[in-house]
Amino acid sequence: MITPRRSDNAPDDPGPALDSGDGARGLDVRDLVVRYRARTALDIPRLSFRPGITALTGSNGSGKTTLLKVCALLLRPAAGSVSLGNRGPDPDKRANLRRHREAIGYLPQAPDFPGHFTVHEAVTYAAWLRSVPRARRAETVRRVIDDLNLTEVTEARLRSLSGGNRQRAHIAQAVVHEPAVLLLDEPTTGIDVEHRMELRTYLARLGRTRCVVLSTHHTEDIELLADRVVSLREGRIVFDGTPAELTARADGGTDDGARSVERALNALSSGGNSRQDADGGAR
Ligand SMILES: Nc1ncnc2c1ncn2[C@@H]1O[C@H](COP(=O)(O)OP(=O)(O)OP(=O)(O)O)[C@@H](O)[C@H]1O
Numbered sequence: 001m002i003t004p005r006r007s008d009n010a011p012d013d014p015g016p017a018l019d020s021g022d023g024a025r026g027l028d029v030r031d032l033v034v035r036y037r038a039r040t041a042l043d044i045p046r047l048s049f050r051p052g053i054t055a056l057t058g059s060n061g062s063g064k065t066t067l068l069k070v071c072a073l074l075l076r077p078a079a080g081s082v083s084l085g086n087r088g089p090d091p092d093k094r095a096n097l098r099r100h101r102e103a104i105g106y107l108p109q110a111p112d113f114p115g116h117f118t119v120h121e122a123v124t125y126a127a128w129l130r131s132v133p134r135a136r137r138a139e140t141v142r143r144v145i146d147d148l149n150l151t152e153v154t155e156a157r158l159r160s161l162s163g164g165n166r167q168r169a170h171i172a173q174a175v176v177h178e179p180a181v182l183l184l185d186e187p188t189t190g191i192d193v194e195h196r197m198e199l200r201t202y203l204a205r206l207g208r209t210r211c212v213v214l215s216t217h218h219t220e221d222i223e224l225l226a227d228r229v230v231s232l233r234e235g236r237i238v239f240d241g242t243p244a245e246l247t248a249r250a251d252g253g254t255d256d257g258a259r260s261v262e263r264a265l266n267a268l269s270s271g272g273n274s275r276q277d278a279d280g281g282a283r
Pocket residue numbers: 036041058059060061062063064065066067109
């Protein structure tokens with residue numbers, strides 16, 4: 001059960017305590033196979049996401065969006081399971097689906113929400129859809145809008161917003177029910193440098209108690225935000241480790257920040273430097 005936030009919500013408040021049954025221990029993927037027609041798009045025997053920030057990387061078409069969609073239960077795999085908090089799926093399929101949807105927040109790569117909604121309406125709608133109790137809905141919506149620096153555009157219609165503000169409004173929709181697991185498909189794309197830093201600070205705060213998985217092509221997201229990096233190539237995990245482990249593999253530990261990360265990712269994309277932990281990436 002996700003409990004209400006404290007009223008003395010300090011700026012660095014990591015959020016409410018969570019119960020492991022609602023995904024506080026993260027998300028587990030087992031024996032996952034996804035096919036588009038005859039082509040295998042994902043083949044992941046074992047992967048677990050735990051509280052903290054995991055950056056999901058890989059070149060275009062490597063399977064990041066497909067993996068996030070499967071984890072959000074928006075795409076049915078050909079084989080395998082996705083479960084919350086190390087518990088197997090609930091035998092009651094409807095209860096299982098409800099529990100999963102409540103525990104997960106998802107930002108699609110290209111959100112498609114009606115542009116005539118104002119920011120306030122769009123976030124309130126998401127809060128209603130995700131069963132935020134009526135008694136604290138208004139306060140929750142206001143706080144999330146503030147947290148994402150959207151206060152000045154609260155009454156603006158989505159279609160009138162800049163791309164960066166619209167992206168942050170969609171992120172507000174994804175987080176408004178305080179999910180234990182956040183799956184964000186390229187959340188920092190289209191956001192200017194200043195707001196990107198603010199967004200990273202916000203996500204880092206969520207990552208202290210929640211499981212945040214974000215797909216990204218930005219090396220700075222890895223360098224400045226990620227606790228862990230999972231890299232895909234052609235639907236398979238080719239690296240699962242910390243950012244420091246990633247760069248150490250690229251250049252033996254030379255510390256030149258973003259360029260080290262970029263070299264490491266390029267090597268992984270082109271087929272070099274593969275690594276998955278001995279436990280199959282199940283951290
Ligand atoms: N609906 C679909 N039908 C057929 N093939 C698909 C479909 N969606 C994705 N694919 C294919 O599956 C593979 C993985 O695609 P996916 O979008 O998951 O990759 P990605 O890593 O998210 O790419 P990007 O970085 O460009 O967003 C690609 O080869 C893609 O062409």
